[in-house]
Amino acid sequence: MLALCLVVSLAAPACDRLPVLSRTTPTPTATEMPAPTPAWQQPDTYRLAMLPAWADDVIAVSDPPFYYIRARLFLGASQPRLQVQQTTRYTNRSTQTLDRVYFRLFANKPSFGSELAFGSVTVAGQEAALDYQSERTAVGIILPTALRAGEAVDVEMLYNVTVPVENARGYGTYNYQDGILLLSNFYAMVAVHEADGWNLALAPDYGDPVYAETSFYSVEFTAPTDLKLVASGSGISRVENSDGTVTWKFVSGPMRDWMLVASERFESVSLALGHVRVNSYFLPQHRDAGVAMLAFARDSLRAYQESFGPYPFAEFDVVEAPVSGGMEYPGLILIDTRQYEAAGEYLEFITAHEVAHQWWYSLVGNDQVTVPWLDEGLTNFSTLYYYEYVYGSDRARLAFDNYVASRYVRLRESGQDAVVNQPVEAFSPEMYSAIVYGKAALFFQDVRAELGDTVFLDAMRAYLVDRKYQLSTPEDWLRVFEQVSGQELDELYTQWILEE
Ligand SMILES: [Zn+2]
Structure with a gap:
């Protein structure tokens, strides 16, 4: 099970103030948005996702983006959807004054057939004008007051986002298929601001789309009780609601993306590698491969730690999913369910590859679209x-x-x-x-x-x-x-x- 062994008490989550689950998903309004929990803007909050020896890494990154995301999942309709309240603290780390901040909206990729639609976007209580770019996969939030070098701004967003069904595009990582929900980049992700401006380049469907700065994620995710949730970072609390849903709270370490996979069907096995909790999630018919994957993941982590340097996070998840090949996220990798069925030597290779991305992509990032x-x-x-x-x-x-x-x-x-x-x-x-x-x-x-x-x-x-x-x-x-x-x-x- 997902890191619920690590349950600790935090400041009371705001989940009890979320709107009640209903069959329809009305566009949320600003008045429904609860006040953010202050701890999400504090690096110390994110020590919970780190190994004790590397907990100070949370202060190694100066002024990263902070995300506070409260999402409610609606399953059961023809297309799953999420109602999201997202507050993002963005600090201008450039030397220029910025009149807007861009976010990536990968759910709007035309080939996916899904949509991220805003109910409201506010900055300092004022509705902000929006500037869509790159086939609506990016949006500029026009700031009421220009942001000078070193200044921070909180951007508050309310939006609904749909999840495509049986979507093989983008390696199938934003998709609901075979009872497995894959939420790659469902949220609004801060774009990278470079010396010559905002980078809003969009990769074709066969390239990795994410080019992002290391950030902190505090996520409250409300979903039906029987779903098992697997996410980047660590699960730190799970609260049952009176309407048959559960609200999970996750925090990330310093990570450049945040991923969530969910299914009623997942089984899992776990082990401890030093202080790292390694979990393998798989479908019941693939238990043998799922158990083997745990050893592949453990040995890959060991090999790369000895060769390159430590894996600093408290948890690592390897997850079976209907994707093409494998896909890496910070603290979590997806491996193709067809490889579990084949259970051949290539399964081991893909796992070794995706685990190595924890060093080259997650810890050390680069522009995956351009280089x-x-x-x-x-x-x-x-x-x-x-x-x-x-x-x-x-x-x-x-x-x-x-x-x-x-x-x-x-x-x-x-x-x-x-x-x-x-x-x-x-x-x-x-x-x-x-x-x-x-x-x-x-x-x-x-x-x-x-x-x-x-x-x-x-x-x-x-x-x-x-x-x-x-x-x-x-x-x-x-x-x-x-x-x-x-x-x-x-x-x-x-x-x-x-x-x-
Ligand atoms: Zn790769």
Whole structure:
């Protein structure tokens, strides 16, 4: 079960003031919005989701976005929907004055057939004008008073958002299917403000859409009693309501996204890896694979902790779901239910891949739309360390050849190649797979051969320390590796990443 062993008392949740569950979902009005619980803006609140040794990481990120999300799930209609009250504290960390703050609304992606519709958006009690961009997958909240460098603003939103049914787009991660509800990016997510403005780029359906700053999430989620909820971060309380619903409260660690999966059908097994609680959630008919997944997840976490540095969060969840392949979120990964059915060796590889994203994507972020190779290449390459840790170097080489290198080798044999350093949209789905997952991983393998194991791992650890909870660029990676190794890597970098 989800971390309810960690129940602690917090300030009284505001869930008892949420509107009563009904068959219809009227657009909420500002007067129904309860006053926010003050603790959600305090970093200390989020220590609850951290391992004791890393609890101080909550103050390592200066002025991150804070989210306080109260969501009520309505199942039973033709399309599930959520009624959401979201308060976001945004601090202007740029040197510019901002007249608006942009949020991503991925639920509005045209191919999904779902919609996020606002009831109201207010700033300091005043209704704000909205500026939709990127096919309504982004919205600018026009501020009544411009936000100067270092100043913070609370944006309050009331909205309804529908969840598509049997939606295979976007890897099927925003979807309700086979009794499993997948809520990838259902909420309004603060966009990244870069030196040249807001980044609102939208990946095609085959790329990872999320490019986000490390943030804190405090979520109260009200759902039917028999649903089992699995989420990023830690569940800290569960309150039964008089109307047959339950309100769960979750807090995240410093995380750049927040994911929730729910199903009545989930069974689970758990273990402790040091102080990390590792949970595997699966459908009843896949118990053997679900139990095996717990060991794969444990051994992957161990291998990467020994190689790269600690996993700082108190909980890690691996969840069976009707998705394509696997998908990573901070503290939670989804693995394709078809792989549980097949129960072959690829299930283990996918798990090792998605767990490695906890380092390269979750702890160290990057722009997954523009430089997808940085996290995908590093992640796919990192699976070598899992196989070396568990099975030794011979089997590791085989796995690397089969699952990582072969896609690119086949492409080369067919006379094709492409530059690695390109955005998702520059590739066809086939090329994306071979170049971003294959060729980029071979680059890291070549750097490892050049530097030797010891220096290479020193550089990987230094990279994690340098970029932990931050966004990274290829230049950051190159800078750290050249500093630590004392070697010029431009030539290898140019040959593998910049040239065809
Ligand atoms: Zn990946």
